[in-house]
Amino acid sequence: MSEDIILEGRGLRKEFGGLVAVATVNIRVRRGDLHSIIGPNGAGKTTLFNLLTGNLRPTRGQVLFRGEDITATPLHRRVHLGLGRSFQVTNIFPNLTVLENVRLAAQALGRDSFKVWWHYRHFKSYSDAATGALEQVGLSDKAAVPAAILPHGDQRKLEMAILLASDAEVLLLDEPTAGMATEQVPALMEMIQRIRREGHKTIMLVEHNMNVVMNASDRITVMHQGEVLAEGTPAEITRNETVQKAYLGELYGDFADLVQGAES
Numbered sequence: 001m002s003e004d005i006i007l008e009g010r011g012l013r014k015e016f017g018g019l020v021a022v023a024t025v026n027i028r029v030r031r032g033d034l035h036s037i038i039g040p041n042g043a044g045k046t047t048l049f050n051l052l053t054g055n056l057r058p059t060r061g062q063v064l065f066r067g068e069d070i071t072a073t074p075l076h077r078r079v080h081l082g083l084g085r086s087f088q089v090t091n092i093f094p095n096l097t098v099l100e101n102v103r104l105a106a107q108a109l110g111r112d113s114f115k116v117w118w119h120y121r122h123f124k125s126y127s128d129a130a131t132g133a134l135e136q137v138g139l140s141d142k143a144a145v146p147a148a149i150l151p152h153g154d155q156r157k158l159e160m161a162i163l164l165a166s167d168a169e170v171l172l173l174d175e176p177t178a179g180m181a182t183e184q185v186p187a188l189m190e191m192i193q194r195i196r197r198e199g200h201k202t203i204m205l206v207e208h209n210m211n212v213v214m215n216a217s218d219r220i221t222v223m224h225q226g227e228v229l230a231e232g233t234p235a236e237i238t239r240n241e242t243v244q245k246a247y248l249g250e251l252y253g254d255f256a257d258l259v260q261g262a263e264s
């Protein structure tokens with residue numbers, strides 16, 4: 001088997017009381033891929049992310065990271081292993097500057113945070129990591145600005161910088177374009193793709209914007225009522241009759257023409 005699987009969910013299930021949010025999900029994410037999860041509201045996408053990152057414990061099933069079973073590994077340890085996550089509501093400290101916010105994240109989440117944190121050299125390395133992350137997202141010119149006064153689009157960039165500063169290899173992004181002006185979306189996606197390429201990251205994306213999903217993804221997992229309905233390349237998903245009939249057609253309209261140059 002030549003596939004390099006960095007993150008895997010095996011038979012993942014999550015029940016909330018009587019409600020089955022994630023039924024029995026098997027998912028394999030290849031290293032370096034941009035792997036999207038799509039599906040209607042309530043399909044279980046965010047819950048699946050929470051199971052993979054450790055925000056939630058599965059009722060059943062396993063999570064494997066780089067081939068190791070991390071099902072029992074707590075959230076903060078997973079971050080240290082290199083599994084990062086951006087949140088819909090980020091812990092941005094409004095009164096701190098943009099740079100201070102990112103540096104704090106680097107210190108708190110960085111894989112080196114168990115080392116002697118008070119040492120100047122480490123402090124400097126966190127500052128450097130923060131400065132580098134701000135450069136990557138194009139926020140360098142706002143480093144000294146209080147986070148509170150950033151416009152919405154820049155707050156999204158700050159969230160990405162915070163995630164980057166943690167130096168995670170796998171980034172899970174839950175609806176990064178939500179609430180964003182349409183004209184800002186391409187720039188955000190270009191940034192995500194550049195970060196993936198240059199930083200050798202693997203990216204998991206939950207996204208409702210089909211234009212974004214069909215053009216940016218290597219693979220797509222379609223979820224429906226807690227189950228995986230289909231998995232494949234954008235072209236395969238577009239052609240998949242079950243997906244079309246089950247809900248994509250009605251939910252997202254005729255999205256086939258959105259696929260540009262996707263191969264099977």
Ligand SMILES: Nc1ncnc2c1ncn2[C@@H]1O[C@H](COP(=O)(O)OP(=O)(O)OP(=O)(O)O)[C@@H](O)[C@H]1O
Nearest residue numbers: 016019020021039040041042043044045046047048
């Ligand atoms: N903490 C919780 N307690 C109880 N039920 C929950 C909890 N989190 C999610 N659910 C339920 O689990 C199901 C799946 O929710 P989830 O948030 O994973 O869906 P989603 O695919 O992310 O939806 P959306 O596209 O709206 O974000 C829903 O029925 C939701 O109400």
Ligand SMILES: [Mg+2]
Nearest residue numbers: 045046047206
């Ligand atoms: Mg969700």
